[in-house]
Amino acid sequence: MMFAALVLERDPLTLERILTSGLWTWLQIVGALAALVVWGGGAVKLLAWRRRLPIFPSDRLMPLFWVLCLLFTVLYVGVGVLFLPEVLHPGQEPFAPWVPDAITWGLRAAGGLALLAFALNFLENLLQLRLRRIGALARLSFKEAIRRRVLYVFCGLLLIFLFANWFVRSKPEDQVRSSVQIVSFAMTILLLVSAGLVSAFSIPNDIKQQTIHTVVTKPVERFEIVLGRFFGYTLLMTLVLVILTTLSLGFVLRSTNPDAASESIKARDPVYGALSFETMNEVGEKNTLNPENVGREWDYRSYISGPTRGKPAQYAVWTFTDMPGKLAERKDLRCEFNLDIYRTTKGEENKGVTCTFLFETWRFRPRNAQVYNSDPRKNTPEGANALAEEYGYYEVGGKQITDYKTLFVDIPASILKNQRISRGDLQQVVAKHEVTVQELRKRAADLIQTIEPLRSRQAKAVLASAGGVSLGTSLLRRQQATLLGAGTGLMGGTASLEAVLPGIDPAQLRLTPEEEQGLLALEGQLSRSQTELYQAEEMLRQAREDESTLAELEKKGQARPPFRVRVRCDTRTQFVGMAKYDLYFRADDPQGGRDMAAFAWNFYKGSFGLWLRLCLMIGLSVFLSTELGGVISWLCAAVLYIGGIFRDFIESLARGGNVGGGPLESFFRLVKRENMNIPLEETTATKVATGSDVVFRWVVGRVMNLLPDIDRFDFTDYVANGFNIAVVTQDMLPAFLLLVGYLLPWAILAYYLMKAREIAGPN
């Protein structure tokens, strides 16, 4: 099944995450690996192995090296001791509350020290490197590849262009996606394989043909040779990539018919929110909801049901903490979504499923919905805009949902003004409301002033005319009197009536029909203006409340509450499924007419992902080939790469997500023919089995860390589905940093291997 939208199974990589938790994790992992290498080196040194060991720094730094080694070893031992209970009795509470923190910080510190010790010699040598030499070696690699006509391989891609049309789907909504995917796939395979081969064989060939002898006998650092190769081939592949990307883009654009182009030649810039679920009953009480899992698309989407009798309505709620400010300046704000329908009844297939979308800012109060809905302004675009800004609310009801198709609603962008209002503006709003309230109060008072004499005349007339009538009708009179509000004092009884109205002719007091009309109108006005006043007072109260909330938040340095989109399914017995990334706002302007340019630029940005993977492949191949032969290096790099693709899968196996525990535990169960699910009986043997599985998982975890996270370097889906690739805060820069973090330890290792290598020795 193909999706018309981007399916992000993992959160996109953000710069923030890389620079905070990512950095710590990196330090911990690389540090642990470095410690292993240093310990290994120390052991070899103690055993006086034959091989030269370059990991030791110059004599000058040797004391520092030993101190570092001592420190990190002590730290690791300490952490190991703290961790021991967990190995022996997995899942038990730590014996002191500070233990987990101590372990984390211990690992970080130890990792940092181990890494420093490991890299000491490398860092020392770094100063010797000269750009001119690296450049010369890079040029050499570049020239070699060109003159050896390696690049002819890439003509193969032209063949793909010729025949790709066979694979491209004809449905307009799929066309761009499938052509982008085919082209990217072809480019990936072709470039990666050739980049790997060219770079894996470079240093081994140099050594085998002994051409390297004239190079290393010049004042060239060995690592300069490695870097020269790496940069040379990276440059080469960059060039090839740029050319092929341009050709591919041309192909994609040409092979797309206008229909498909208008549908998919885009680069949407999505603003994603966080997804949660809640229920709300008629009274407006909210409760969190555990969404249903209908057993489809395991774990990706969650489902809410349509209205069910006797149950509160279910809502999917997206919260957006930071909507870009520039969006508020637009006229419309486009909300795109891609919801999945899970039908429980077949008959209604054609009837469609409808949903209601409610957009609410933090200043919106549920009780305002009624006021909002009763406001006639909402039916004109300008009015809707004004209302959205005023109430922070917008409602789209009865939206028809279609499976696997990206739909959208445009909402007044001014709603964001409500959301993003500054404190100063809010104070102005308060002031404005204060004025309104004043005015309305005055108007009401004025009205009352005009109404009052008329009313009292009327009341008196009623009373006077009632004077001669029998008391039997006094009930009616009383009612009238009450109705007119002529005062409770007058209700004392008929006895006092004469006293109140001595000798007045009721006919004189009676209102003329015109006067009566006027009074009615005035009363209507009064009642309306009183409602308005009530509303205005309410608005003022809310604005003041918001203002103080904002002041409070500013004082605490906290962000304001998020902007919310609530979605409800309105069709009975149907389920609508959603995942976090299924609903988003377009940060780019959907009506800006720059879709084509944005798509093209995005296509190049997508190639940056491939560029990263190329760097990865070239780096791995070159670095490994400092020790291994050409074929072996290439294979190892390929294995690491492919392992990286299936990283998640391997990890889930290793993390004990499978039934029956780790390998030893499973083995134990197998031998004893025990059920895979029931907990094992606590014996020493089983303890050892489960305990050593913890160790096993740790080891597998370390091995896992050797695998690159390929998925992070692949932006094809973004391009194919018309989603913009972010440059700095997300996607590109973080992926680049991730790659640097991955390749750096390999580079240091390569530095040592190359240094230890006997160039003219038997290989």
Place this chain on the structure above:
Amino acid sequence: MAREVVVETRNLTKTYRDFWGRQKKVALRALNLEIYQGEVFGLLGPNGSGKTTSIKLLLGLLFPTEGEAMVFGQPAADVKKNERIGYLPEESYLYRFLNAEETLDFYGRLFNMTPEVREKRAQELIEMVGLKRDRKRILKEYSKGMRQRIGLAQALINDPDLVILDEPTSGLDPLGARWMKNLILSLKKRQKTVLMCSHRLEDVQDVCDRIAILNEGELQALGEVSTLLQDINRLELRASGVQINETLRRELEEVLRRHGGEVDSIGHPTTTLEDYFLKIVEESKARPGRRYLPEIPGAGAPPTPPANLPQDAIREKQ
């Protein structure tokens, strides 16, 4: 005048091993050598005697199994020393897809030379090695001799203080060989140190100040060429103005007999390095396990003509 020691090896030993660390071949055994600044030093020996191995050890291309090799007072693995070294490999393995100019430019860059210096140096050297007409052709198209020439140019790009030449005359025509010899002599004149090995003994004899003879990885002889070739058991007498005749011969015989000598032959001396070389190799084959041990290894004193006989220097190895 104490001359600077440019190359020094102490107990330098190299054992080739296979992947599993099993010993395959002892290519060099406990070599002790000192080469002084300004001399032309020849390393001789039959095929597979360890000449190239010694050179590679000095250049850091191989790591010693035991002992150490010092060049300019720095360990051989040190990269800095390469600033002052020029190396012509046994077979000139250069990048075949580059032309002569590009080759020299490339190596110039490796010395971190500025573009102008590179350019100038490349033109000079190409002129010097006589490849001016072929400077735009890629090395793949070069003949063996041409490659040897560009290899030499490459070795001299940094105007090195120590030039290491592994069989510099191989592949060169007689004219080329002569040219190479002259070049070495001119280097010597400029106080450069040259370490070379060659199978063309007449060349070695012509240019070298001192030689070492290796066989099976062991040092068999070491000393100044003139001294080594002196046959102390023989006496050479040169005279002019007389013709050889019976009377003269008899009288000479009588005089020599009175001094305990005997005339072997009267004629021109024919001892050459070639004879000497063959003798040494024959001897070392006949008496395996013998090796040359210098008197005061590593004393650092410049060589003086040894008072002892070269034969005496060959002693039983301890």
